[in-house]
Amino acid sequence: MMKVVHYINQFFGQIGGEEKADITPQLHEGVVGPGMALKNAFKGEADIVATIICGDSYFAEHQEEATKTILDMIKKYNPDVFVAGPAFNAGRYGTACGAVCKAVKEALNIPVVTGMYIENPGVDLYKKDAYIVLTKNSAVGMREAVPKMAKLALKLAKGEPMGSPQEEGYIPRGIRKNYIADERGSKRAVDMLVKKVNGEKFETEFEMPSFDRVAPNPPVKDITKAKIALVTSGGIVPKGNPDRIESSSASKFGKYDIDGVYDLTEATYETAHGGYDPTYANADADRVLPVDVLRDLEKEGKIGSLHRYYYATVGNGTAVASAKKFGAAIAKELIADGVDAVILTST
Amino acid sequence: MVKEIERAGLPVVHMCTIVPISKTVGANRIVPTVAIPHPLGNPNLSKEDEKELRRKLVLKALKALQTPIKDQTVFED
Numbered sequence: 227m228m229k230v231v232h233y234i235n236q237f238f239g240q241i242g243g244e245e246k247a248d249i250t251p252q253l254h255e256g257v258v259g260p261g262m263a264l265k266n267a268f269k270g271e272a273d274i275v276a277t278i279i280c281g282d283s284y285f286a287e288h289q290e291e292a293t294k295t296i297l298d299m300i301k302k303y304n305p306d307v308f309v310a311g312p313a314f315n316a317g318r319y320g321t322a323c324g325a326v327c328k329a330v331k332e333a334l335n336i337p338v339v340t341g342m343y344i345e346n347p348g349v350d351l352y353k354k355d356a357y358i359v360l361t362k363n364s365a366v367g368m369r370e371a372v373p374k375m376a377k378l379a380l381k382l383a384k385g386e387p388m389g390s391p392q393e394e395g396y397i398p399r400g401i402r403k404n405y406i407a408d409e410r411g412s413k414r415a416v417d418m419l420v421k422k423v424n425g426e427k428f429e430t431e432f433e434m435p436s437f438d439r440v441a442p443n444p445p446v447k448d449i450t451k452a453k454i455a456l457v458t459s460g461g462i463v464p465k466g467n468p469d470r471i472e473s474s475s476a477s478k479f480g481k482y483d484i485d486g487v488y489d490l491t492e493a494t495y496e497t498a499h500g501g502y503d504p505t506y507a508n509a510d511a512d513r514v515l516p517v518d519v520l521r522d523l524e525k526e527g528k529i530g531s532l533h534r535y536y537y538a539t540v541g542n543g544t545a546v547a548s549a550k551k552f553g554a555a556i557a558k559e560l561i562a563d564g565v566d567a568v569i570l571t572s573t
Numbered sequence: 574m575v576k577e578i579e580r581a582g583l584p585v586v587h588m589c590t591i592v593p594i595s596k597t598v599g600a601n602r603i604v605p606t607v608a609i610p611h612p613l614g615n616p617n618l619s620k621e622d623e624k625e626l627r628r629k630l631v632l633k634a635l636k637a638l639q640t641p642i643k644d645q646t647v648f649e650d
Binding site: 244247283286287317318321347350351438439440441442443444445446449452454457459460502503504505506507509510512513514515516518519520522523528529539541549550552553554556557558560561565566567568569570571572573 | 613614616624627
């Protein structure tokens with residue numbers, strides 16, 4: 227029977243939610259949480275010998291240390307394959323799954339499989355390093371993801387040849403494989419072109435990577451005269467969340483007047499974000515949105531002024547398309563208001 | 574959001590804890606912060622020390638905004 231070690235976060239490890247996101251790596255013999263479904267999907271061909279659970283925030287904040295500890299834990303089991311997640315659209319979790327997979331592959335030369343939603347930041351960071359099965363954006367997709375991950379894991383453990391991303395359901399890794407095609411290239415290209423002209427669906431043989439980079443703007447010339455605006459994806463809102471910004475998958479952003487506000491206090495501000503432990507931000511929202519310090523710097527003449535409004539949304543599983551829309555709309559208003567530069571804080 | 578603000582023509586500094594994610598989304602001026610639930614604070618410090626820590630980070634962000642750069646730059650100490 228082949229051996230598998232499984233990595234999951236504190237939530238799927240049934241330890242707790244955001245209040246437990248800072249736990250250090252823990253080793254459990256056998257199966258925990260979603261490992262049960264994974265084990266069943268192996269249909270007796272492989273067994274999960276150990277499960278490693280680590281808090282998402284702990285991993286993100288101590289990546290090097292955490293990776294080292296986790297590698298040591300995995301080593302002694304000498305598994306045939308390593309599985310992480312699936313992480314769906316959870317950003318820290320996806321990044322952790324990807325980073326651990328990469329380390330396991332590089333340091334221990336054990337094949338690795340994980341699962342994520344296409345917009346998970348872990349995809350862009352680690353798709354070249356691991357087989358990442360494409361999943362839905364939430365745990366609703368668990369039932370669909372697990373058999374695909376199990377199938378891939380078994381194949382890798384057995385050393386069987388891997389099919390194309392389309393056949394196997396993983397995210398393309400940028401690996402090219404030679405094969406003998408039935409038809410020659412010119413014919414295939416013309417066929418594709420005809421389909422394209424006719425508006426029919428066709429599949430390219432070489433996906434072009436899409437790089438969307440924006441060049442940095444020139445710096446602020448005189449910061450002591452500049453109007454600085456604050457924007458945050460950390461969900462800081464006036465107490466009571468008047469715009470009802472969603473705690474995850476936010477559909478909107480808020481614009482809040484801070485004229486005459488010198489300090490964000492427990493009584494006046496809070497966070498609407500559902501993706502991190504809110505204790506610290508609720509006690510003092512300046513920890514996410516530094517209004518107090520910027521007011522001091524304004525008074526001291528170190529900046530021209532702090533813009534009268536700040537903008538906030540919740541960056542938690544928020545669709546990239548929504549974030550793009552928010553960013554563009556916010557920028558338009560800031561420019562119209564004569565803002566010179568922006569500090570954007572994220573949790 | 575950072576990228577769209579930059580695209581619109583405003584210099585922007587991203588203050589965040591998970592620098593790799595910030596790089597992936599395409600922020601150009603990046604200032605690493607303390608921790609995910611309290612990027613600009615540290616509840617283990619006294620009120621005064623915590624505010625001093627925050628002030629240092631904000632000053633670093635302001636410095637980033639005044640620095641000419643060509644590529645993505647992480648402003649460490």
